[in-house]
Amino acid sequence: xxxxxxxxxxxxxxxxxxxxxxxxxxxxxxxxxxxxxxxxxxxxxxxxxxxxxxxxxxxxxxxxxxxxxxxxxxxxxxxxxxxxxxxxxxxx
Amino acid sequence: xxxxxxxxxxxxxxxxxxxxxxxxxxxxxxxxxxxxxxxxxxxxxxxxxxxxxxxxxxxxxxxxxxxxxxxxxxxxxxxxxxxxxxxxxxxxxxxxxxxxxxxxxxxxxxxxxxxxxxxxxxxxxxxxxxxxxxxx
Numbered sequence: 001x002x003x004x005x006x007x008x009x010x011x012x013x014x015x016x017x018x019x020x021x022x023x024x025x026x027x028x029x030x031x032x033x034x035x036x037x038x039x040x041x042x043x044x045x046x047x048x049x050x051x052x053x054x055x056x057x058x059x060x061x062x063x064x065x066x067x068x069x070x071x072x073x074x075x076x077x078x079x080x081x082x083x084x085x086x087x088x089x090x091x092x
Numbered sequence: 093x094x095x096x097x098x099x100x101x102x103x104x105x106x107x108x109x110x111x112x113x114x115x116x117x118x119x120x121x122x123x124x125x126x127x128x129x130x131x132x133x134x135x136x137x138x139x140x141x142x143x144x145x146x147x148x149x150x151x152x153x154x155x156x157x158x159x160x161x162x163x164x165x166x167x168x169x170x171x172x173x174x175x176x177x178x179x180x181x182x183x184x185x186x187x188x189x190x191x192x193x194x195x196x197x198x199x200x201x202x203x204x205x206x207x208x209x210x211x212x213x214x215x216x217x218x219x220x221x222x223x224x225x226x227x228x
Contacts, residue, residue: 010202012196012201012202012205013175013178013196015202015205016171016174016175016196016205017175019142019143019209020142020143020146020165020167020168020171027142028206028209028210031202031205031206031209032202032206034202034205035202035203035206037202038199038200038201038202042199070132074132
């Protein structure tokens with residue numbers, strides 16, 4: 001096969017971090033796109049693979065951002081509770 | 093070896109900084125004591141998602157309690173090993189050394205990950221006895 005472009009990134013690492021740490025369905029969508037990148041690239045549909053690659057990245061980033069915003073909201077709401085928790089731990 | 097050989101991408105630095113903050117935070121805080129953010133998905137639906145228990149699992153791991161970590165989230169310790177392997181493999185490749193291929197680079201990896209995640213998430217929500225072990 002000539003003119004084979006390099007395989008586009010499937011962002012599987014991003015998807016896994018998203019799924020396991022951010023607790024978000026966006027991570028699962030991202031994994032599905034990662035699978036499609038590999039599939040289409042293996043079939044030789046390089047343009048499609050590139051498109052799936054950017055979808056995988058978008059969903060991974062969306063998941064991380066939503067997770068990050070969630071954490072910030074939580075910290076704002078429960079910051080006092082966390083601080084109290086730290087103080088309590090410090091006594092041990 | 094050229095200086096550019098070991099160039100670390102920006103997200104590498106961001107990841108390392110984030111990791112350091114997380115390690116310090118979760119070493120000091122035991123999420124079990126409460127006061128710490130619970131998963132919004134669990135709060136809203138009552139179901140356990142794939143990541144539920146990973147805060148506690150991280151705390152356990154930092155205190156070298158592997159059994160405790162596996163009990164809180166069976167997937168968390170393997171994922172940590174997997175990601176570490178992947179990063180080491182990539183860094184070795186960048187510096188031109190030979191290393192074990194990262195498991196994530198196999199073409200079937202995304203489908204396998206998807207299958208494991210879906211089955212795990214389904215099973216840990218089943219209310220019957222052997223599956224309760226998978227709940228956080």
